Amino acid sequence: MTPLESDFLGAAECHKPADIRRLLAAGLSPTAPINGRTPVQWMHEMYYRSDAFPECLRLLLDAGGTLDDPLLAPVLLNDAESLRAACAANPGLIRHRTSLVSTFTPLVGATLLHVAAEYGNLTAAETLLRAGAEVDARAAVDEWGLNGHTPLFHTVNSNANRSEPVMRLLLEAGAMPDVRLAGITWGKGFEWETTVFDVTPISYAQLGLLPQFQRKERDIDHNLRLLLKAAGRPVPPLQNIPNRYLYPDSRKAG
Numbered sequence: 449m450t451p452l453e454s455d456f457l458g459a460a461e462c463h464k465p466a467d468i469r470r471l472l473a474a475g476l477s478p479t480a481p482i483n484g485r486t487p488v489q490w491m492h493e494m495y496y497r498s499d500a501f502p503e504c505l506r507l508l509l510d511a512g513g514t515l516d517d518p519l520l521a522p523v524l525l526n527d528a529e530s531l532r533a534a535c536a537a538n539p540g541l542i543r544h545r546t547s548l549v550s551t552f553t554p555l556v557g558a559t560l561l562h563v564a565a566e567y568g569n570l571t572a573a574e575t576l577l578r579a580g581a582e583v584d585a586r587a588a589v590d591e592w593g594l595n596g597h598t599p600l601f602h603t604v605n606s607n608a609n610r611s612e613p614v615m616r617l618l619l620e621a622g623a624m625p626d627v628r629l630a631g632i633t634w635g636k637g638f639e640w641e642t643t644v645f646d647v648t649p650i651s652y653a654q655l656g657l658l659p660q661f662q663r664k665e666r667d668i669d670h671n672l673r674l675l676l677k678a679a680g681r682p683v684p685p686l687q688n689i690p691n692r693y694l695y696p697d698s699r700k701a702g
Contacts, residue, residue: 453482460491463500468507478513488513492524495551497568497607502526517546523560523576526569535579542581545588553602554595554636557588565602565618568610573599573617583621594631598623600649601632604675605656609667616674625649625675634661650675665690 456476459467472478478487485493488508491501492515502525515521519541522531535541546563547556555566561581564572577583589596600623603615619625631645632652640660647655653671656663669689676683 449482452476456487457482457490460487460504461494461496463496463498463504465500465503465507468504472507472511478508478511486513488515489549493549493551495607497610501567502569516548519544520546520548520560520563523563523569523572524567526564526567526571528571528575531572531575532579535575539580542576542579543585547588549637551635551638552607553597554587554633556590556595559585559587559599561585561599562587562602565599565611565614566606568603568606568614570613570617573614577617577621583618583623584627590633592631594633594643595629597629597632598627598649600625600627601629601652604649604653604671605661605663605668609664609671612667612671615671619674619678623649623678625679650679 452471452474453476455467456471458464459471476487480486482490488505491505491508506525509515509521515524519534521527522534542560544560545557546560547558548563549555550566553566555562559581561573561576561583562585564576584598584600586596586598600615600618603611603618606612626648628646628648631643632647634640634642634644634655642658642660644652644655650672653668653675655661656668657665666689669686672686673683
C-alpha cells in the first residue's frame with residue numbers, strides 16, 4: 449500500500465473531505481483498488497457516519513469514482529434535488545432493491561429508504577417518503593429466514609445515534625415499532641458479527657447495550673422511550689442510566 453493509499457483510508461474512516469481533496473490532487477486514483485476495494489467502496493463500507501460523508505463521497509465520484517449501483521448516488525449524497533429528479537424520471541425507483549456491504553444492520557435486498565436510514569440521511573429519507581416509498585418495506589430474507597427488516601431497524605441503535613432524526617421521521621410516517629423478525633445479523637462478515645433472534649425495533653434498540661454494538665446508554669434509553677411511546681406502550685421510569693454497576697463514576701459513561 450502506498451503512502452497516499454494509507455492516508456486515504458484514514459481520511460475515509462474519519463470523513464475528512466479536506467484530506468481527500470488533497471490526496472486526489474496529489475495523485476490518488478479514485479478508481480484503483482486498495483487492498484481489493486475501490487476508494488468509493490472503502491468510503492461507504494467504513495463504519496463511521498457523519499454529515500461529512502456525502503461531501504467525501506462526492507469528491508470521489510466527481511473525480512471519476514463509481515458506485516456499484518449508480519442509483520444509490522442521490523441517496524448516499526443526501527441530495528434532495530437529484531433524488532426528486534430521479535424519482536420523477538423513474539417512478540419505480542422507490543421500489544428499487546440494492547445490496548451493499550454494511551458494517552451494522554444488513555443492506556441486502558434493501559430499498560433506497562433502508563439505505564437513507566442506515567446512513568442517517570434525513571433529507572433523502574424525507575424525499576423518498578414524499579415520493580411514495582413504503583415506510584415498512586422489508587429487506588431480503590436469507591436462507592435461514594433471518595433479516596427481512598424494515599428501514600426503522602437501521603435507525604434505532606445507529607452509530608453516534610446519527611439516525612435518530614430518521615427514526616422519528618419514520619415513526620411519524622407510521623412505521624411499526626413492534627414488527628417482529630425471526631432474527632437479524634448485525635455486522636455480517638465483520639469481527640463484531642452477531643446474530644440475534646426474535647427481534648423487534650424495540651428489542652433491537654436495546655441490543656445496542658451489547659459491548660460489540662458500541663452504543664451509548666443514554667442514546668439507547670432515549671430511543672427506547674420514543675419507540676415505546678409510538679407503540680402505545682407505557683414508558684416506565686428508567687432510573688439506572690447510565691448503569692451504576694457498570695459505571696460507578698457516571699461521568700465516564702456514554
